[in-house]
Amino acid sequence: MIQTPYYLIDKSKLLRNMEKIATLRELSGAKALLALKCFAAWGVFDFMRDYMDGTTSSSLNEVRLGHERFGKETHAYSVAYADYEIDEVISYADKIIFNSVGQLTRYADKASGITRGLRLNPGVSSSSFDLADPARPFSRLGEWDVKTVEPVMDLVSGFMIHNNCENGDFDLFDRMLGEIETKFAPLLRKAEWVSLGGGIHFTGEEYPLEKFAERLKRFSGEYGVQVYLEPGEASITKSTTLEVSVLDTLYNGKKLAIVDSSVEAHMLDLLIYRESAKMSPNEGPHRIMICGKSCLAGDIFGEFNFDHDLQVGDRISIQDAAGYTMVKKNWFNGVQMPSIAIRELDGSIRTVREFDYTDYEHSLS
Numbered sequence: 001m002i003q004t005p006y007y008l009i010d011k012s013k014l015l016r017n018m019e020k021i022a023t024l025r026e027l028s029g030a031k032a033l034l035a036l037k038c039f040a041a042w043g044v045f046d047f048m049r050d051y052m053d054g055t056t057s058s059s060l061n062e063v064r065l066g067h068e069r070f071g072k073e074t075h076a077y078s079v080a081y082a083d084y085e086i087d088e089v090i091s092y093a094d095k096i097i098f099n100s101v102g103q104l105t106r107y108a109d110k111a112s113g114i115t116r117g118l119r120l121n122p123g124v125s126s127s128s129f130d131l132a133d134p135a136r137p138f139s140r141l142g143e144w145d146v147k148t149v150e151p152v153m154d155l156v157s158g159f160m161i162h163n164n165c166e167n168g169d170f171d172l173f174d175r176m177l178g179e180i181e182t183k184f185a186p187l188l189r190k191a192e193w194v195s196l197g198g199g200i201h202f203t204g205e206e207y208p209l210e211k212f213a214e215r216l217k218r219f220s221g222e223y224g225v226q227v228y229l230e231p232g233e234a235s236i237t238k239s240t241t242l243e244v245s246v247l248d249t250l251y252n253g254k255k256l257a258i259v260d261s262s263v264e265a266h267m268l269d270l271l272i273y274r275e276s277a278k279m280s281p282n283e284g285p286h287r288i289m290i291c292g293k294s295c296l297a298g299d300i301f302g303e304f305n306f307d308h309d310l311q312v313g314d315r316i317s318i319q320d321a322a323g324y325t326m327v328k329k330n331w332f333n334g335v336q337m338p339s340i341a342i343r344e345l346d347g348s349i350r351t352v353r354e355f356d357y358t359d360y361e362h363s364l365s
């Protein structure tokens with residue numbers, strides 16, 4: 001038995017998403033790039049590579065990882081590049097997307113040997129969180145005004161528009177794409193490619209994949225553009241668990257169980273967005289609050305139902321632990337970093353990464 005805590009990436013679950021991505025690519029002609037900001041556990045890149053066209057990135061480190069570990073098409077994007085990193089970014093990328101006209105004009109010459117693009121902000125999004133809303137008031141994420149972009153059109157051949165957030169509603173996607181077309185049609189007609197970013201939950205069970213593919217194909221035909229998608233969460237959703245063990249139990253008006261992990265250190269997004277973890281199964285007469293072991297009072301995974309009273313040593317699987325988790329894990333409180341394990345298609349499990357005191361020590365100086 002592998003020592004907890006560990007993230008367990010299950011290839012057979014990952015395969016379900018990969019097959020949907022492959023189907024979408026085939027039906028729509030769109031290309032799909034893995035968004036490394038969401039998931040960068042490169043131990044499964046060999047597996048994912050057959051189903052996707054490459055990666056997109058948000059920094060020098062990510063673009064390098066995409067180039068070195070995934071290969072195929074490597075898109076570079078960042079909210080802002082620095083002078084000291086731009087040459088290296090360009091050396092790894094085959095396409096670079098600038099966030100603003102300012103960055104584009106600053107680095108256009110340096111990047112003239114690769115494909116150049118610009119991020120557009122349509123001012124509409126599907127986000128229910130202000131924090132994650134790219135179209136929030138005064139958003140710095142992309143250019144809003146056609147008049148600002150038109151004068152630099154000869155420097156770019158395409159655009160990236162990321163305005164979907166956890167959007168599982170095809171009609172909403174369709175409506176927003178319509179608004180994008182209305183707003184940016186003069187620019188889109190001059191483009192060769194358009195990336196519609198991530199945030200579209202098209203690998204979900206109920207999602208109308210054929211309608212989505214048809215809409216992308218129509219968009220591509222209307223403007224004569226190669227469409228790209230940048231699925232992060234959709235690529236890895238429901239593929240991974242965080243495996244933990246109960247270290248202690250208490251009763252403080254509610255039943256509590258403390259586990260050998262921490263929301264703040266190992267599933268930080270739950271804390272940022274004030275969401276509960278997911279547990280499966282979540283049935284039974286024993287309602288117990290699952291708590292992390294860091295000193296943060298609110299380090300709580302959530303309250304769940306169990307078929308038995310939890311005991312010290314019991315193991316629990318926290319669901320859906322791939323996206324924005326491993327990429328954000330940290331050494332808060334020096335809590336033991338979860339290992340990373342992979343369940344192969346034949347059911348065998350191998351540990352691909354373990355962390356120890358040296359990693360903690362080397363994260364600081």
Ligand SMILES: Cc1ncc(COP(=O)(O)O)c(C=O)c1O
Nearest residue numbers: 035038162198199230231232233
């Ligand atoms: C530009 C861009 N592309 C892709 C993504 C991936 O989004 P998701 O993981 O929701 O699919 C994001 C997420 O913030 C993004 O900002």
